[in-house]
Amino acid sequence: MSEPAAAVRLTYREAARQGLRAALASDPRVFLMGEDVGRYGGCYAVTKGLLQEFGPERVRDTPLSESAFVGAGIGAAIAGMRPIVEIMTVNFSLLALDQILNNAATLCHMSGGQVNVPLVIRMATGAGRQLAAQHSHSLEGWYAHIPGLRVVAPGTIDDARFMLGAALACPDPVLLFEHIVLYNMEGELTAGLASADIDHAAIRRAGRDVVLMTYGGSLHKCLAAAAALASEGIEAEVLDLRTLRPLDDAAIMDSVRRTHRVVIVDEGWRSGSVAAEVTTRIVEQAFYDLDAPVARVCTAEVPIPYPKHLEDAALPSPERIRETVQRLLARGGAS
Amino acid sequence: MGTVKDTEIRTRVLEIITSIAPDVDPATIDPELDLRDQFDFDSMDRLHLAAAISEAFRIAIPEQDYPQLSALQKACEYVAKKLG
């Protein structure tokens, strides 16, 4: 058979599972633990089949004791293991916040560099499934506030597959956010790709008129908006931030210098968001390249309501992104 | 009053000319050439020039002396002589 290998088509969920499987297979120090990751197969079915493949030693169901098992991950990491802790959703991570902030993020510093924490915490994030006020948070920006953590948000099939490996290779705690609306997204894994870095932002679409800066679940809303804008003759660049801490300032400023107009799309609440931080950095580092005020499309400052029409109204949408760009580009326009 | 130097006179007269004709670049003035030919100075401009020089240097300028103010160099010499 001399035919070229057919491109692998898979879902984001399957890509994430492949990443987990590869990590478990390649490094005996790696183990996975979390609520319902074993017998149930994961709340979002990411870990389905891994218990059968790797056994209960390495795929561990935990009690609903977030603080304990996240703390246990920290302990195991500093003692030579490479744990992957799954917190079912970012909402439950709040029960482990003490361990994440007061231990994972600070041990290295408190110990004068003696004790580093090579831990990966995976969690589902985001709204869009009518899960109401306690199950729809998008707290990536919140965690990105904390020095000592790395925060990454795979928005593509490739990143879902390979970011985990890069995170495990990192000597510091990495929080890896998977957006719930992406799990069913299908796509092709880039042929020949064997790794992903977690240091750089990536341009997902080229454009000269405006840049849409985003990450995670909002990436595809931006790409949809950019496609719609292209039909109106507006060429929008889409910059996938990928890593929210540390931010890739160079890539951000390059985009500003290319396009001079910025719309930041962030599912976090506007106040104190990733979008707020990126805006501030642009103002600090590329003010004189701005040809219009920085515009933001964020989630309305309201706990996410249950009904679909209100949830839709609260969240960034391709339509809102498009309107914001149109307004920004309108003659004399400002947001 | 007799101590005003030639360069000061020249500087001041140039200022007066450019205040009357703001679009004139002082660097391009030919000091020997008639202002009328260079910059379309008309009778009103000449009157303004005479009035301003008279006031700036506190000298009387009779009407019949106006022709002596027709170019930059001549105007400076006229002022110097009057002050002298």
Added chain:
Amino acid sequence: MQVDFHLPSLGADMESATLVQWLKKPGEAVHRGEAIAVVETAKGLIDIECFDEAVVGSLIVQPGTKVPVGAVLAQLLSETAGAPPPAKAAVPTPAAAAPARLSPAPLAAAPGGRARISPAARRRAHELGVSVEALERAGAGIVHLEDVEHLAAQAKPPAPDARDAMRIAIGNAMARSKREIPHYYLADTVDFSTARDWLASYNAKVPVGERILEGLLIVKAVALAAARCSGFNGYCRDGRFEPASAVNVGTAIAVRGGGLVAPALLGADRKDLPALMREFSDLVTRVRSGHMRSGEFTAATITVTALGEEGAELLWPIINPPQVAIVGSGRIALQPWVHEGAVVARPVLSLSLAADHRVTDGRAGSRFLRTIAELLATPAKL
């Protein structure tokens, strides 16, 4: 009472103008005759003035906008008609405001505020040598990068463009005049020696700054003659003559580097020579620095044009519509003149008249020219 404030026509050839700057803010009082805004026309920057005692309500047209003659630029609240308090009237009611969510910021520059120029535009302007004032004039509300580059491209040969525009404007006006007005032409020569002698002795007695130009004697003489002889001071509209109540003498003033404008000396027949001279001097200065008031442009009821001492001996001027007459003053030169049967050398002025045949004819024109000559013969009475 709310009154619309329109872009006035400042000349027969003016079709539009670009608003450059508001000189008044909403809520501010504006008096009759006070300048309210600056517009850029083909002839340059012109202050346009208000004709009412009023309070500025809302500014409708933003700086940088090109609007046709007659466009409503602003709304004024006329104080005489029991207008509501200005502060209240100027502020939109909350109910009228757009919903807070997702509502864009107002697009236009805040009146009186700092110009809204994007940082990138400001930096690029600096690089390209485009001035902030030019940006303010060019931007429709907010100045963007694109505007700067556009402006810089336009500004490459700046002077020829402006002058071309003025040349086109003059051409349009004169073509219309020649097309519509049946001109007749008369000329006469005047012994200017008495006027010249009288003026020399007057000027010898006053400081340089108070001296009077010969040309002004002619303007005053024309003004007095226009007041005395009917049919020359006023407008012809729809083929009918409308005499003007005041004599406002338009004086053709050369703009350095080419071009011509003819703003008016208002009520010239009623002002003494020193007062008229001060106004004339001020007018010339303002023309040459680009700051004329709109009233001065539209107010002229008759025009005087002079070529000055270097000019030709005689000229045949073209009437400035809707006026009906224009007096041309040629070079004053020493010429042989018959005085009491003998030929003597005298300074002689050649006066010409172009007048509208729909209003007057040659006899009236001759009388008008003779009146001017007589007035110049007794300069002390001017």
Added chain:
Amino acid sequence: MNPAAQPPVTRERALVLLRDMLRIRCFEDRCVQLYGELKIRGFLHLCNGEEAVAVGAMQALQAGDAVVSTYREHGHALARGLAMGPLMAELYGKQNGTSRGRGGSMHIFDAASRFYGGNAIVGGGLPVAIGIALAQKLQHGSGITACFFGDGAVAEGEFHESLNLAALWGLPVLFLCENNLYAMGTAVALVESQTDIASKASAYQVASRAVDGMDVFAVADAATQAAAQVRAGKGPAFLELRTYRFRGHSMFDAQLYRDKAEIEAWQKKGPIITLTTRLKGLGLMNEDDYQRLEREARAEVESAVAFAERGEWEPVAQLERFVYAERPQ
């Protein structure tokens, strides 16, 4: 506890308890259908099989008592007396729902009946219940707080912190642990070193007891006795109510963690079928009675659906309401 204190099994009382359980069962079954029709969205957790817990426990409560519940709370809400129409409307997300549609299935609230939700974070309700009880104690009223939670919550730190605090301060809390054997998909035995949950409460000096959660009379009697003690100022009490969830954890659950035989075995021990069999055996009820009760329950559910269908959507313009308390102008 003294068996003599138990009220007798009368036809009247039995039919009320059966009726209340049937209302819950019919409501939950109708929800499955409506979820399939996309009328209800988000997470939907049903309590089929656990009706005796809700109905039995509520027999012990008075109007002034407070209830703190979980995300599997339709049964608790109905048993507490919330009207079925607004409850269904809430599941639809309509404005005429109990929370104007903003909460949905997991967040049922009714301040008038002191029903304080509807918490979707496992264990999140326990500390709040402690606080309500603290207020009741400070206000010297006769009210107590009933706090429902599942076996999964027992693993949370909040469970232990709350039990300790309630006992330490002698707070009027009735802890009602609904042990359905699975925390989502993980069996109690796999996540608890000590599977006798009642004994954990004992360790904190809280009076505790395990009860057959499939027997509505047993639950009612145990709850009544425990509530009486709490109300008498003897501090918190704890009931572990052993039950079973017939349906999946939520609508989207392949139930890989248990087999069908197990479910079928438990269904035979279900609270409604056992009560019906028992009452018929005692001659307190016949099949017609059952059919009538079921018919009435279905009719009530249909009118609740109609109520929800009639409801309006909250206007988008009001999206940002209720983020903060709305003060009278």
